Amino acid sequence: MNTETKKPSLYERLGGVYAIAAVVDTFIDRIMVAPELNANPLVDEAHHRVPKAGFKYLVTEMVCQVTGGPxxxxxxxxxxxxxxxNISASEWVVFAGIFKAVLDEYKVPEAEQAELFAIVGSTRSDIVVERPVSKAG
Structure with missing residues (x-):
């Protein structure tokens, strides 16, 4: 008899689609109005190009899929x-800080937060435009 129990997926540990959708709802509301992110005119324009509800739907779908949901x-x-x-590394840091604050607000445990940040971090190279460091002098 196999006594080893299967660990619930991250999706299950986060509470499933309803809990994920609630976090995404708050998170998107915050990033859409973050002055540090909207200082980038391309991001500001993108934030106003699509309806917020559709954006939230797609982000919820994505988070559910990457955490093991159906x-x-x-x-x-x-x-x-x-x-x-043209998202900068400093804008990425602001985005991550907002994400962390929302996860804390929803009392997502640190272990699950670490897993989420590993997933989000894996997308950084597809999102951030690295700029060469200029040398003065």
């Missing part, structure tokens, strides 16, 4: 949807 993401790849936005 949903399938139907949007563009991260590279396709971000390559034209």
């Amino acid at each position: 949903q399938r993401y139907t949007g563009k790849t991260m590279a396709e949807s971000h390559k034209h936005l």
Whole structure:
């Protein structure tokens, strides 16, 4: 008899689609109005080009899929949807800080937060435009 129990998926540990959708709802509301992110005119324009409800739907789909849920993401790849936005490393840090604050607000345990940040971090190279460091002098 196998006494080993299967660990619940991250999706299950996060509480499933309803809990994920609630976090995404708050998170998108915050990033859409973050002055540090909207200082980038390309990001600001993108934030106003699509209805917020549709954006929240796609992000919820994506988070559910990558955490082991039954949903399938139907949007563009991260590279396709971000390559034209010229997102900087400092904007990424602001985005991550907002994400962390929302996860804390919803009392997502640290272990699950670490897994989520590993997933989000894996998309950084598709989102952030690295700029060469200029040397003065």
